[in-house]
Amino acid sequence: xxxxxxxxxxxxxxxxxxxxxxxGPIATARKxxxxxxxxxxxxxxxxxxxxxxxxxxxxxxxxxxxxxxxAPRPGVAYTALWLNEKxxxxxxxHANRLTNTGTIQLCASEKFSIRNQNRTAAQQLAGQHAIVExxxxxxxxxxxxxxxxxxxxxxxxxxxxxRVVALTxxxxxxxxxxxVTLNYITLADTMAWATPLAIKRTVGAVRDRWPDVDVALHxxxxxxxxxxxxxxxxxxxxxxxxxxxxxxxGCPFAGHAGAAGNVCTEDLVFLCEEMGIATGIDLDAxxxxxxxxxxxxxxxxxxxxxxxGTLKRFRAA
Amino acid sequence: xxxxxxxxxxxxxxxxxxxxxxxGPIATARKxxxxxxxxxxxxxxxxxxxxxxxxxxxxxxxxxxxxxxxAPRPGVAYTALWLNEKxxxxxxxHANRLTNTGTIQLCASEKFSIRNQNRTAAQQLAGQHAIVExxxxxxxxxxxxxxxxxxxxxxxxxxxxxRVVALTxxxxxxxxxxxVTLNYITLADTMAWATPLAIKRTVGAVRDRWPDVDVALHxxxxxxxxxxxxxxxxxxxxxxxxxxxxxxxGCPFAGHAGAAGNVCTEDLVFLCEEMGIATGIDLDAxxxxxxxxxxxxxxxxxxxxxxxGTLKRFRAA
Numbered sequence: 001x002x003x004x005x006x007x008x009x010x011x012x013x014x015x016x017x018x019x020x021x022x023x024g025p026i027a028t029a030r031k032x033x034x035x036x037x038x039x040x041x042x043x044x045x046x047x048x049x050x051x052x053x054x055x056x057x058x059x060x061x062x063x064x065x066x067x068x069x070x071a072p073r074p075g076v077a078y079t080a081l082w083l084n085e086k087x088x089x090x091x092x093x094h095a096n097r098l099t100n101t102g103t104i105q106l107c108a109s110e111k112f113s114i115r116n117q118n119r120t121a122a123q124q125l126a127g128q129h130a131i132v133e134x135x136x137x138x139x140x141x142x143x144x145x146x147x148x149x150x151x152x153x154x155x156x157x158x159x160x161x162x163r164v165v166a167l168t169x170x171x172x173x174x175x176x177x178x179x180v181t182l183n184y185i186t187l188a189d190t191m192a193w194a195t196p197l198a199i200k201r202t203v204g205a206v207r208d209r210w211p212d213v214d215v216a217l218h219x220x221x222x223x224x225x226x227x228x229x230x231x232x233x234x235x236x237x238x239x240x241x242x243x244x245x246x247x248x249x250g251c252p253f254a255g256h257a258g259a260a261g262n263v264c265t266e267d268l269v270f271l272c273e274e275m276g277i278a279t280g281i282d283l284d285a286x287x288x289x290x291x292x293x294x295x296x297x298x299x300x301x302x303x304x305x306x307x308x309g310t311l312k313r314f315r316a317a
Numbered sequence: 318x319x320x321x322x323x324x325x326x327x328x329x330x331x332x333x334x335x336x337x338x339x340x341g342p343i344a345t346a347r348k349x350x351x352x353x354x355x356x357x358x359x360x361x362x363x364x365x366x367x368x369x370x371x372x373x374x375x376x377x378x379x380x381x382x383x384x385x386x387x388a389p390r391p392g393v394a395y396t397a398l399w400l401n402e403k404x405x406x407x408x409x410x411h412a413n414r415l416t417n418t419g420t421i422q423l424c425a426s427e428k429f430s431i432r433n434q435n436r437t438a439a440q441q442l443a444g445q446h447a448i449v450e451x452x453x454x455x456x457x458x459x460x461x462x463x464x465x466x467x468x469x470x471x472x473x474x475x476x477x478x479x480r481v482v483a484l485t486x487x488x489x490x491x492x493x494x495x496x497v498t499l500n501y502i503t504l505a506d507t508m509a510w511a512t513p514l515a516i517k518r519t520v521g522a523v524r525d526r527w528p529d530v531d532v533a534l535h536x537x538x539x540x541x542x543x544x545x546x547x548x549x550x551x552x553x554x555x556x557x558x559x560x561x562x563x564x565x566x567g568c569p570f571a572g573h574a575g576a577a578g579n580v581c582t583e584d585l586v587f588l589c590e591e592m593g594i595a596t597g598i599d600l601d602a603x604x605x606x607x608x609x610x611x612x613x614x615x616x617x618x619x620x621x622x623x624x625x626g627t628l629k630r631f632r633a634a
Contacts, residue, residue: 155631222626224621224625314469314474
């Protein structure tokens with residue numbers, strides 16, 4: 001039929017991405033309502049909260065209560081995001097409910113690293129050794145490498161493909177040195193600089209050098225290209241994507257400038273299923289979640305299929 | 318660099334698509350304001366009005382006044398849409414301002430034709446002969462073939478690729494019989510059923526059979542795939558696209574279900590220019606038009622780059 005993959009795996013990040021960025025307070029019960037609904041759709045990995053300083057991210061002040069409040073569904077991995085040891089310690093307090101796994105993370109933009117973490121690229125790399133040891137000491141598997149700003153950076157500009165290849169090598173070296181085997185490496189278009197052509201070139205360069213390394217894509221839709229970027233990834237055989245239900249994660253409407261959320265989950269599922277790529281996700285149930293998300297945040301969200309509808313009713317008629 | 322085309326040509330349809338569908342009345346002067354702004358961006362073909370029954374489409378009741386009111390810019394072709402002889406006659410009354418060209422148009426869905434025009438596929442085809450003669454008698458060049466619902470239909474379901482190939486043959490036969498040479502054939506995803514894979518298969522089938530026939534794509538974004546479909550078209554070497562500034566043409570927000578507009582012009586320009594494909598369009602000026610369009614319709618429009626911004630300021634910094 002085509003050279004596209006037979007199946008993909010989507011990690012849902014909408015509840016974390018979305019509720020983190022919303023300006024108004026969202027009731028803990030409503031966050032839990034969305035997460036529990038998402039867990040009924042066939043999604044088997046859902047990032048639900050971030051353990052960060054509530055002074056910086058007030059929307060995540062109730063992260064512990066959210067984790068405690070969900071009705072865990074067997075077979076679904078609920079994950080959290082943390083940015084430092086303190087956040088990791090909080091996540092580990094929920095080890096009975098959360099699937100905590102470690103990431104070796106580098107950033108393709110040194111300027112971004114310096115600005116956000118006050119770390120040079122060398123310091124950033126050096127720090128990963130301690131982080132891997134921290135995970136090992138805690139008995140947490142280190143499964144993933146991740147390269148932030150892999151396609152461009154608002155502070156540094158375009159990122160050459162060669163740098164992504166070099167950072168991939170560094171990540172694999174850190175993993176080897178500490179005896180951990182990564183399942184995949186995520187290329188994150190953190191600031192929405194990617195194009196489908198850049199996706200093909202960058203994924204292709206990593207694939208050429210390490211044919212056995214699985215690549216995942218974390219795409220943002222700030223400039224409307226996320227779904228085209230995802231398609232380019234599919235054409236390159238990428239089978240792992242992060243996504244956000246309804247496109248949660250940004251405030252692109254009502255005149256709010258700035259970053260948009262991840263590629264919209266239900267639009268991505270629609271794209272895949274219509275091209276014969278299995279997602280394991282019930283699209284109708286997911287669209288109901290997208291509508292629920294819109295109700296919870298109280299303003300329109302950018303997802304398209306949730307408004308335009310699927311083709312099912314027309315095919316059935 | 319890549320196998321993508323070096324340049325593309327975009328026909329702007331936003332003012333016609335958008336103002337036709339808006340529920341509230343839009344002042345004639347504001348329509349003219351947008352069209353005149355669009356003419357300053359480098360766009361050289363702008364569909365500005367449709368000559369249709371004002372009882373059916375009240376938003377186009379002022380079509381004559383719009384045509385009379387614009388400040389025609391040399392080098393820009395202003396076009397109109399019509400659905401019958403009466404509409405064509407109205408367009409011809411503006412032959413000094415409008416670039417009127419003929420289209421041989423078929424529909425891939427017989428059910429859609431029957432429903433909308435009360436014509437079978439055979440009647441539809443037969444009617445094209447009279448239409449071409451009408452154009453010839455009026456001294457209007459017949460430049461284009463067009464296949465509506467080429468990728469699927471809400472009333473008939475999926476459209477097989479073989480039908481698009483057969484209809485292309487019929488269009489070329491009509492053209493040959495009347496001694497006209499078409500510049501290109503538009504495949505229209507009228508009801509937003511296309512996927513990038515379907516674009517590749519359908520364009521590929523037409524291209525295989527008629528390597529010299531230029532294919533254009535008319536894409537709708539109802540299910541969020543228009544930009545990915547456009548990218549698939551670019552990968553197939555398609556260099557002609559219809560598009561709508563700001564994604565004008567639908568009411569996907571504020572709970573309005575239903576069809577969305579054409580692929581968003583400035584998002585398509587961003588996609589192309591970022592991949593090294595020349596459009597001849599000033600993206601910043603076009604984004605200003607998109608913001609103007611949003612101001613005119615008075616509600617958020619779906620375009621992404623108009624909200625997220627281009628990468629220019631970051632590269633300049």
